[in-house]
Amino acid sequence: MPRTWPEDWDTRRNGLGCPKCAEGRPGEDLWGVRFFAGRWADAYLERRPPQPGTAVVTFRGSRHVADPCDFTDEELTGYWSDVRTAAKAIERAYRPCQLNYATFGNAVPHVHTHITPRYLDDPAPGRPLPGWVFANAPVLEPDQLAEQLAQLRRHLPLRGT
Ligand SMILES: [Zn+2]
Numbered sequence: 723m724p725r726t727w728p729e730d731w732d733t734r735r736n737g738l739g740c741p742k743c744a745e746g747r748p749g750e751d752l753w754g755v756r757f758f759a760g761r762w763a764d765a766y767l768e769r770r771p772p773q774p775g776t777a778v779v780t781f782r783g784s785r786h787v788a789d790p791c792d793f794t795d796e797e798l799t800g801y802w803s804d805v806r807t808a809a810k811a812i813e814r815a816y817r818p819c820q821l822n823y824a825t826f827g828n829a830v831p832h833v834h835t836h837i838t839p840r841y842l843d844d845p846a847p848g849r850p851l852p853g854w855v856f857a858n859a860p861v862l863e864p865d866q867l868a869e870q871l872a873q874l875r876r877h878l879p880l881r882g883t
Contacts, residue, residue: 763780766778815873822851
């Protein structure tokens with residue numbers, strides 16, 4: 723059977739050339755703008771959200787981790803706690819009927835989780851969203867992006883200084 727995955731997949735999973743490790747903790751990237759910087763993870767609102775409030779949470783521990791299986795207990799607890807904080811802000815800001823969480827790592831094998839809100843009028847009740855929803859995602863206008871980021875940040879828990 724011919725190999726279909728990249729020849730360097732194992733080394734990428736091990737962190738060689740990992741773009742998520744290399745980028746540090748930017749306030750924004752090509753796909754989104756950060757609304758939450760936690761102890762263990764950063765959460766970015768997507769600029770081109772398939773559903774309002776779609777976000778990506780990226781692990782920002784002190785090392786490369788490709789899969790949640792490889793987390794230490796402390797990393798595991800910390801990461802998912804920060805995912806929860808981001809998800810609660812999304813729930814409060816957008817009032818979805820359900821949140822979908824996806825931790826694929828197929829393109830970039832560094833732990834990150836896509837959070838996709840679901841709404842009572844969306845096109846696939848009870849099922850995953852179809853691909854055309856992602857393909858047709860609109861790009862947010864700058865004022866829409868700014869307003870939604872402000873709304874999300876207002877719904878984050880207050881933290882001590
Ligand atoms: Zn990495």
